[in-house]
Amino acid sequence: MNNKVPTSTQTLKGRVYLITGASGGLGHTTSLAMAKYGATVILTGRNEKKLDALYDQIEEAGYPTPAIIPFDLMQTDEDIYKQFIQSIYNEFKQLNGLVNLACYMGIVGPLGSQEHSEWQKVMQVNVNASALMSKVCLPLLQQSEQASITFISDSSARQSNAYWGAYGVSKVAVESFSNILADELEETSVVSNVFIPGPCILPLRKKTHPGEEDLGLNTAEEVAESLVISVLNNNFDTHLTH
Numbered sequence: 001m002n003n004k005v006p007t008s009t010q011t012l013k014g015r016v017y018l019i020t021g022a023s024g025g026l027g028h029t030t031s032l033a034m035a036k037y038g039a040t041v042i043l044t045g046r047n048e049k050k051l052d053a054l055y056d057q058i059e060e061a062g063y064p065t066p067a068i069i070p071f072d073l074m075q076t077d078e079d080i081y082k083q084f085i086q087s088i089y090n091e092f093k094q095l096n097g098l099v100n101l102a103c104y105m106g107i108v109g110p111l112g113s114q115e116h117s118e119w120q121k122v123m124q125v126n127v128n129a130s131a132l133m134s135k136v137c138l139p140l141l142q143q144s145e146q147a148s149i150t151f152i153s154d155s156s157a158r159q160s161n162a163y164w165g166a167y168g169v170s171k172v173a174v175e176s177f178s179n180i181l182a183d184e185l186e187e188t189s190v191v192s193n194v195f196i197p198g199p200c201i202l203p204l205r206k207k208t209h210p211g212e213e214d215l216g217l218n219t220a221e222e223v224a225e226s227l228v229i230s231v232l233n234n235n236f237d238t239h240l241t242h
């Protein structure tokens with residue numbers, strides 16, 4: 001874990017972050033943590049009930065008022081993604097970061113037994129949609145003095161071991177996408193990074209490690225805090241060693 005502690009002056013006040021997968025385990029805790037550090041968070045996902053509950057939690061805590069924009073990442077039309085970002089521009093006139101937390105796991109099992117439709121779904125949500133979302137966010141992010149795009153990988157899935165299937169491939173793909181993008185953006189105000197949570201107590205972990213004891217695993221809150229500290233320090237290196 002990233003154990004750097006933010007200084008009291010480090011804050012995300014006045015900054016606007018788009019968080020995909022905000023209705024999920026890590027998306028929920030990350031949105032809360034970013035809001036706690038003063039960010040205005042734009043919550044997206046499909047489950048409006050969960051997004052509404054998160055919105056209320058942020059409001060009740062007295063953090064900056066968030067926004068909810070439901071969006072299905074199975075959509076492939078670039079114009080729809082551009083309209084989505086246009087609606088953010090219309091309301092906020094700025095975007096300082098994109099955190100790609102949406103994820104679809106699909107089936108963990110032998111490649112030969114995977115339905116191709118499941119494979120495509122995993123690739124669409126985890127790779128294609130996060131790549132397209134990053135692309136359409138870039139013009140707005142580049143207007144900011146300092147901006148970031150964050151992708152999420154998985155310490156186990158990236159090992160390319162048996163049975164990690166489309167999910168495993170998708171995690172290696174987003175790491176590669178992020179590295180290429182980071183290289184291309186080197187001379188700009190936007191950075192692209194990969195955050196690797198490591199073993200942690202989240203809904204997805206229950207699917208990949210059924211029956212595992214939670215003992216010793218990081219909590220979702222600890223991981224979210226670490227992710228936010230990485231964004232604040234613009235340093236994600238510590239996670240790549242998991």
Ligand SMILES: NC(=O)c1ccc[n+]([C@@H]2O[C@H](COP(=O)([O-])OP(=O)(O)OC[C@H]3O[C@@H](n4cnc5c(N)ncnc54)[C@H](OP(=O)(O)O)[C@@H]3O)[C@@H](O)[C@H]2O)c1
Nearest residue numbers: 021023024025026045046047072073102103200202204205
């Ligand atoms: N759990 C772990 O131990 C662990 C370890 C390493 C890495 N990670 C990574 O951490 C990230 C988050 O994991 P998690 O446990 O928080 O996952 P999760 O609870 O399953 O959340 C997944 C999120 O993705 C969204 N999503 C899925 N399909 C979508 C679609 N078609 N359109 C829009 N949103 C969609 C879901 O939104 P809706 O429900 O609203 O559709 C949900 O908000 C993943 O990238 C995962 O690989 C987790």
